Amino acid sequence: MKLISFKPLLTMMSPREVYQSREAEFSATAERLQKLSDRLSMARLAAFAGGLVLFAVLLSFSVIAAIVTLAVALAMFAWLVIKYETTERSRKRNLYMAEINRLELKCLEGDFSGFKPGEEYIERGHPYSYDLDIFGKASLFQYICRTTSRPAADRLAEYLKHPAPLDEILKRQEAIQELQPLTDWRQELMTLGYLNAGADNDPDPLMQWLGSGDIFLKTGREKIITGCLTLLAPACIAAVTAGLPAAILAPVFGVNFIFYFTRFKRISKLQEQVSRSSDLLKAYSDIIKLIENRSFNAPLLQKLQSSFRDEIAASERIRQLSKLVGRLDYRLNVLVSAPLNLLFFADIHFCLALERWKREHASRIPGWFASMAEFETLASLANMAFSNTGWVYPQVTEDYFVFRAEEMGHPLIPEGRRISNSFATDGAGKAVIVTGSNMSGKSTFLRTCGVNTVLAFAGAPVCASAFTVSLVRLHSSMRISDSLEENISSFYAELRRLKAIISGAEADPKVFLLLDEILRGTNSDDRYTGSVALIKQLTGYRAVAMVATHDLRLAGLEKDLQHSIENYHFDVKVNNEELFFDYRLTPGICSSFNASLLMKKMGIKV
16 A cells, blocks of 8 residues: 655654644545545445346346346445445554554653553563663653564563663664654554554464474375365265266265364364464564565664565465465354365365465564564664654763763653753762752652663663763662562562672672662661662772762762762752752752751641
């Protein structure tokens, strides 16, 4: 299907204007197609009913004229049915396209709830994803994800969970930059998935079948016996037609029934393995075909695309499998399957064909699905890049340690409300102490650094005007909760997490740590003593940590560890007992706090 081209507009319009223009265009087209669809539906009914009426009227005058008229009416009816189905598919495509752009407009306003949250990927024990809201509602995954297939969603989750090697990051950046302006193509990729949204989107049962042994082809005689018996029944029917007694059909149908019944369990077992995969395979075939038909320049995109090339394209191979699975599902209709199996053993032939397909192509399916998933993932990141034209592709270096960001903001805060800060630190064995009052922005700033680092390590653009970061392990301890299931307190849970951080830093000091209110579950003296010991231990390992705290005494470590401590703070201003936060990162130690004022506002006399 030909795409509506917006290429001239993309160079002149903002992302918001592009989405608005596309939403209006596709909505108008869908409305026009709805009217056409209604007319075709009425014409279809008129052709069928009119043909029958004319047939009845003309039958008394001329049998030939009546038959010809009925044939023409039925032919017109069939054409109108095909035209109606084509129009309906086009209408749905335009509706989905309009909805995609409508959701992108909401996303620009900070509402990306219309996309998949990825809650199934939440891991409380992950080094950073739980603390940084990488998965779940209002998460980074939900903000980015434009995938429609399960393998692609899994791959995007892997991008965000595990930093890529430096050479892979550079390849992804190049690929994302090429896909970034291809709004038509990227949204068509999404639409193909939405058009088949009714399909079961879990390929695991299909993959299990592809990796299993044969049920029918394991014995060579199965095909021979089935072929012979398939010819026997039609031959006997022909013989009876020629004059032989009809009694010969009884033993033939008896043998056929016994032969089919003894294989019924095996047929059912195979169908259970592949059932409901037909629509999924059709969707994947359409997506892969769209990828096959595009020319790419980025080496990573070319490499992924090359996995689909063969004498027969991968999309066509997958569509063949989809048709075979669909044909086997015909057995669910008894009125169709009973005569087909008694005469021709259709189910067994379909099973044999499925297993032949599996023998020839099963080994390539994982590679095809993986390449498709990679394309969808890169397209999702390219969509994010297109929507945020002010973001920059970061410089990732293996030199340890550097973190430099100019005008860095949190990606999930809409541009109109986002406060950006510049920040830089370099050298190993450092602790950046961030002090500030309640709600001043300390934790958000730590998450801003972490989330942008996650994006950088995934190969994506980051929310900054300039960004350089070392390729290191990222680890955090920010959101600690108790566990009734494991019968542990939040304090003990934090100690376990800090133990993992210490062990990791000791084994490999190339780590960037984000720590929010260390040891918050104990008294102030123990918290201070433990925090000092932890910071000294981590800097001694030459790890780099960013620590948010209310405790100003930790900022005093700058005197004892002059080359290892850097102090920053977020300030709060009070005007007529009203608090004002500017969320601006400032060098030095915080000198103003707001807890007492907040308590007074809540009615506590202090």
